Amino acid sequence: MKTNVVAVINQKGGTGKTTTTINLGSAISKLGKKVLLIDLDPQSNLSYSLAVSSPTGTLAEVFQGEKSINDVMVEKNGLWVVPGSNELVDIEISLVSQPDREKFLKSILAQAKGFDYIFIDCPPSLSVLTLNALTAAQEVLIPLQMEVLTLQGLDQIMNTVQKVKKAFNPKLKIKGIVVVMFDVRRKLSLEVLEYLRENVQEKIFQSQVRMNVKLAEAPSFGKSVLDYDAASYGAKDYAALAEEYLKV
Template identity: 55%
Template sequence: MVVYSIINQKGGTGKTTTAINLGAALNRRAKNVLLIDLDAQGNLSYSLGINDFDQSMADALLGECTINDILQERESLTVAPSDNQLADTELSLARSEGQEKALANLVKSLSGFDYILIDCPPSLSMLTINALLASDRVIIPMQMEVLSLQGLDQIVQTIEKVKKTFSKKITIDGVLPVMVDKRRKLSQEVKEYIQNNYDLRIFDSLIRSNVKASEAPSFGKSVINYKPTSNSAVDYMRFADEVLELNR
């Protein structure tokens, strides 16, 4: 079982879209996948049409139920849903000593999954630390824009700080270029800047801008199932194969 955090502290970077569609693509490759929604906005849950539940990650993190109690099925994916109650849960965790490993303890109780993908909140928070301490690996979805570079600095520093503070081994698998318009020269310039200034892999795969990916959540589906021939679906399938190759 490989646990991934999908992380970027800048909002609107395609984290949720990447978590859902990487999960759906891995599932198409016969992998059993769990998606954990760790964002109080609950976008991952909503995007898959999950908006009616009694218990969620908020309850599981506080020990009021097990993580198995909250799991739901969508598109052959298993989902641990969240909503805005998670914001209150985060405050409770922050006040309690030793709660930075609450999610890691929940993940340890799980079995039967090949991959667990955690959709992280767009901020450095107790939930982000929980996600990193529960994870083996990290994927950073990122728009190839100048303003995104500042966010990349923060992510790398955060991960290094967590690794050092908690003696945790976490591997950054790489940066995934998302919402890419190949006609823009700036995208290539930002990519080259990262290659020259960071010790980070940039995945060979890239996710092209595509309206079908934006439409899919309206139907409660991944773009893989909503429009499997679209650019986004093709790109995420290619990315899933790259992730599988890394984990051989």
């Protein structure tokens, strides 16, 4: 069984990266796929958003060799989660001096069997942990707000992906860009989207994720938006994205 490993990255915080990891993963799982989410961010927003509190173990302990990835997996509403923790900051520091420092996560994920998709919620920086995610993944997904500054950040992401592809992971490819927090009423949003379509060669998913209060509320209830309010725009947008994602 082939597992698709997807790194969800954006070096800017607050861009919908964690929201996309959770809700796209949830939508894909509801289409009959077995999905594992990896919380690689020391802020552990993904774990918090799915109410994974007091887990028996975290990803940091797996990096340290104290536990296997299978020991720390938690099931939440049909999704499997490997919790993050603040200790990933220490892991990142320790990795800097390690030989083959970029390959630790790849060997960890090789122990996770039976999954159709593994989505990695990366830290909001192009760090050693993110480098591990890009080395372990076959695909990169980039959630992007339609703001001017995100265009500059997109260039940095593209350059990093190309460097990792050349140095460590020749099979790595960009799956596409997901337009998130989209407000069709804002002229700037439409202008930035038009610029992207004209100037970026990578795929831009047709399914856009609109601004939606239910997306912001769902983490407070420890659920994906599809489990919190299936009739909301947020749930419908991620369901549509999942359908499109699986066809690409």
